[in-house]
Amino acid sequence: xxxxxxxxxxxxxxxxTLGSQVQKSxxxxxxxxxxxxxxxxxxxxxxxLKGLGxxxxxxxxxxxxxxxxxxxxxxxxxxxxxxELGEQYYASLTETEWIDTTIPxxxxxxxxxxxxxxxxxxxxxxxxxxxxxxxxxxxxSVLDGPEVESDFYNFEALNFTEDHPAREMQDTFYTENGNLxxxxxxxxxxxxxxxLEAPFRVVVPGRVxxxxxxxxxxxxxxxxxxxxxxxxxxxxxHLLHLMQTLLAEIxxxxxxxxxxxxxxxxxxxxxELDMQCLICGGDGCPVCKKTGWVEVLPCGLVHPNVIRAGGxxxxxxxxxxxxLGLTRLAMLKYGIEDIRHLQNAKVEFIExxx
Ligand code: PHE
Numbered sequence: 001x002x003x004x005x006x007x008x009x010x011x012x013x014x015x016x017t018l019g020s021q022v023q024k025s026x027x028x029x030x031x032x033x034x035x036x037x038x039x040x041x042x043x044x045x046x047x048x049l050k051g052l053g054x055x056x057x058x059x060x061x062x063x064x065x066x067x068x069x070x071x072x073x074x075x076x077x078x079x080x081x082x083x084e085l086g087e088q089y090y091a092s093l094t095e096t097e098w099i100d101t102t103i104p105x106x107x108x109x110x111x112x113x114x115x116x117x118x119x120x121x122x123x124x125x126x127x128x129x130x131x132x133x134x135x136x137x138x139x140x141s142v143l144d145g146p147e148v149e150s151d152f153y154n155f156e157a158l159n160f161t162e163d164h165p166a167r168e169m170q171d172t173f174y175t176e177n178g179n180l181x182x183x184x185x186x187x188x189x190x191x192x193x194x195x196l197e198a199p200f201r202v203v204v205p206g207r208v209x210x211x212x213x214x215x216x217x218x219x220x221x222x223x224x225x226x227x228x229x230x231x232x233x234x235x236x237x238h239l240l241h242l243m244q245t246l247l248a249e250i251x252x253x254x255x256x257x258x259x260x261x262x263x264x265x266x267x268x269x270x271x272e273l274d275m276q277c278l279i280c281g282g283d284g285c286p287v288c289k290k291t292g293w294v295e296v297l298p299c300g301l302v303h304p305n306v307i308r309a310g311g312x313x314x315x316x317x318x319x320x321x322x323x324l325g326l327t328r329l330a331m332l333k334y335g336i337e338d339i340r341h342l343q344n345a346k347v348e349f350i351e352x353x354x
Contacts, residue, residue, distance in 0.1 A: 184323055
């Protein structure tokens with residue numbers, strides 16, 4: 001057999017073996033190996049073509065063309081097999097990696113765990129619920145108001161003029177259209193007068209927001225409870241009685257309080273009611289800013305301008321109002337030394353109130 005004849009038959013044999021190797025391959029890695037071993041720089045094809053030096057130019061042309069078509073054919077076969085393997089792989093995924101979306105979800109922990117891991121209310125909610133009980137028993141209704149407020153209800157109707165320096169103390173977050181996150185629950189004073197028929201009594205628990213430097217006693221988000229009594233002949237003694245009742249009920253004991261004059265544009269006269277710090281017993285700690293006293297109840301008689309903004313005649317109706325710091329009250333009741341604990345999501349902290 002001539003050399004040329006030999007080369008041709010070697011090529012044919014290689015074509016046959018490669019074809020069946022490709023067909024039998026079951027992974028992409030195997031295909032890569034076949035490609036490398038047969039067609040790579042030092043592969044079988046190159047080895048065979050080394051013999052080309054010993055054949056005539058005509059034969060060389062013929063065998064070269066044969067080698068090229070062999071190469072093309074094998075590459076096409078490898079390509080095809082690659083696609084087949086890919087399809088098989090994805091088809092197998094739908095067998096092994098499926099999710100049954102009809103299985104009911106795992107039960108919520110609250111009902112899933114018995115006993116000590118059962119769910120429970122947040123300390124601020126506990127205090128809020130208790131206060132709602134106390135006040136509804138005294139004939140108050142519980143009212144709600146929007147957290148995103150207009151400048152009108154948060155400031156203007158409450159007797160803060162546009163450039164009033166008291167706005168400075170209640171810096172907050174503004175929305176692009178000029179509304180703001182309410183800095184207190186007091187906007188509901190005016191909303192309540194517009195909505196309800198006087199005389200009435202309401203409490204308004206809710207979240208409020210301030211642009212604050214955060215520390216043990218300042219948060220950007222905290223809770224207040226507004227209280228308002230609108231009636232004929234309302235006086236400071238009504239106010240005092242209400243607040244003493246509420247503090248004794250919530251702490252289930254006598255608490256020392258003191259009353260100082262306090263300034264808020266929407267009350268006249270205005271007071272700060274402080275209670276002796278229950279965490280340090282009056283010795284001084286971070287919660288009471290080392291003074292032994294904690295402001296819990298700013299309050300006063302509703303300013304005539306606010307009564308008018310609510311659509312009532314101050315000659316006929318007067319009001320008593322207070323803005324209870326719900327968050328601070330919960331801290332005092334449960335001996336929480338840092339306000340930031342209340343909003344972080346630490347389960348260890350929250351579980352103590354179970
Ligand atoms: N809204 C006031 C504040 O958040 C508190 C307040 C309420 C004062 C009602 C007087 C009467 O600071």
